[in-house]
Amino acid sequence: MAIVFEKTKMLCEKPFHYCPGCTHGIIHRLVAESLDELGIGETAIGVAPVGCAVFAYDYFNCDMMEAAHGRAPAVATGIKRVCPDKAVFTYQGDGDLASIGTAEIVHAATRGEKITTIFVNNAIYGMTGGQMAPTTLPGQVTTTSPYGRDVTRCGWPIKVSEMLATLTGPAYIARVSVHDVPNIKKAKAAIKKAFQLQMEGKGFTLVEVLSTCPTNWGMTPQEALKWVQTDMMPAYPLGVYKDITAEPASVEGGAH
């Protein structure tokens, strides 16, 4: 009998700990499949964050390092400098990357560090119980913004892809979503392209993935998928923010 689908070998046997309706599982699989299909999975080195994906080292079937909160891009930098021929990636949430780790991600990006960052944006701190994140939407209720995020006191959400795309160092920056099948397919293509460009030595690559947190959003999985479309996507428009391979005429220094 012909096999039409099988679990990627880049994921371990260990069951995910993620909540029902959380899209981390889908994103894990897209990363694993991309590594596998590119033939770079077996020798890849991943860096896990602090946050919901803290146990990622138990799920990705390759060498893994667990980083301190926000420091994954620095750890990945050290790894990549020692192993320049290997696929090196970080898998980080919004608290990890866009709050405590802003310095590390900005400088890894501007150095054009040849790593791939999977940035999972679910607009909340999931692991610690639903506190306000740097990406929490204006008015969004969390355990530390019980009256809704008040932008006059807490400021505005950070748009990471837009911000990093202003830098010269990145080769590829895209924002995708996994709330439905067509978007999951687009997300896979973006992740695969990011790894491809890393292996070609083009520079820093990042894919921001809009993700759900039904538990801390206080929604059913279906409601959460809908909220991504109705509330998150207007604030975080999908698209390719930087792709040096798509630019017809590159200005000196690599403009965008």
Next chain:
Amino acid sequence: MKQLMKGNEAIAEAAIQAGCRFFFGYPITPQNQIPEYMSKRLPQVGGCFLQAESEVAAINMVYGAGGSGARVMTSSSSPGISLKQEGISYIVGAEVPCVIVNMVRGGPGLGSIQPAQSDYYQATRGGGHGDYRMCVLAPGSVQEAVNLTQDAFDIADRYRNPVLVLGDGLIGQMMEPVDMDAVADHAPAADLKEKNWAADGHVPTTDSPRAIINSLYIDPQVLENHCKRLQAKYDLIAKNECRWQEEMLSDAEIVLVSYGTTSRIARSAMRKCREKGIKVGLLRPITLWPFPEEALRKTLSTAKEYLVFEMSMGQMVDDVRLAVNGERPVHFYGRTGGMVPTVAEMVAQIEKLAGVSASPDGCENCDFEKAVRDAADKIDAAADAMGKKLDEAGKKIGETVSSPEFQQKAQDVGKQVGDFATRTADTVAKGVGSFFGAVGKAFETVQKDLKDIEQKQKTEQKADVDKPADSDQKEGE
């Protein structure tokens, strides 16, 4: 052949000769020559120097590179080392070898940029969060810094634990002759195994499965087991890696304990005191952790007293006291904030302990400021007391001013006060104690004279007067 090299540069070259090909750092004085040297040299040997965006990022890059199996180093100075503590704790927890250099400067806070030893606690007690230890190597010369830096890489790899080279601004900035030929192409120690645990993207095998470099153990029992295993490793380090130097200890009644730059000054002081016949010796810890406790306890057979010299307010002295365990007095003398003690200061401290009067070339500055402050305080107090007495005396004098005998007595008292002033000036120079003796005597004289005057008044006027002043009162005791 020996060449003249700055400590920081010599350490950097020694690391390269020990196979270090990766360096991640951030500028901070007084260690800047290490990253500067590395930025020039590492590309020449196929290595990688990277100036990180922060101390925090630098130590995490070290974590990544060390986790991938490379010999890697970072260096910083006190405030920067504080910033690295988070990363160091993770590195220890995940059992990643690396070498960290701290060229200690004065603290706390931004402190100063001058040499200090005030990071001893931080270095020897772990520094970051959680139960952990690091082997801490404290060189006393540029040559020793070179040798210890190379050993640091071997010790780090042997135990899969970071090793801290703890220098100070002087070790880093000082130029001394070093034999770099002797340390060229330092091969890793023979006992070191291949790093089959490294996350280097290897194809997994039975001997070398998929690597997970991690310090998270969510199950408390599993974490306790992990910590016990780490402790067993620290016990092994304590047993195998402890180093110290003994000088003139065989008959030493006064045992000096000092490390790094301070130990060199202590050595000079010790030699000067030996010339004067004082039985003094020096124990110099080379590893601050593990602390050479056993070596120190062996000195109990001759030691009557211990004297610890540090460039801090007293940190290593705690470890000396723990080792001596109350069996002998342990004294401390330190300078801090970037102040470096002089030989003369140390000689004065040793002589004081030995019961020898200070030599003419002895203490020049050490206790002078304190003595001046104390004298100023006491003179203020004496002036206040004197003011009160003079008020009282003025009152009495007012009562007796019409007396013809007073004229004569007043002249006498004036003379006494004049003598007292002369004696006071003299005694301030000699010592505050005797000064106050003189003050006391002067007052007694004044009081006695006043009493005499009163008595005379009483006798002559044959009338009741107010109760006389208490003649037993003493000042300044």
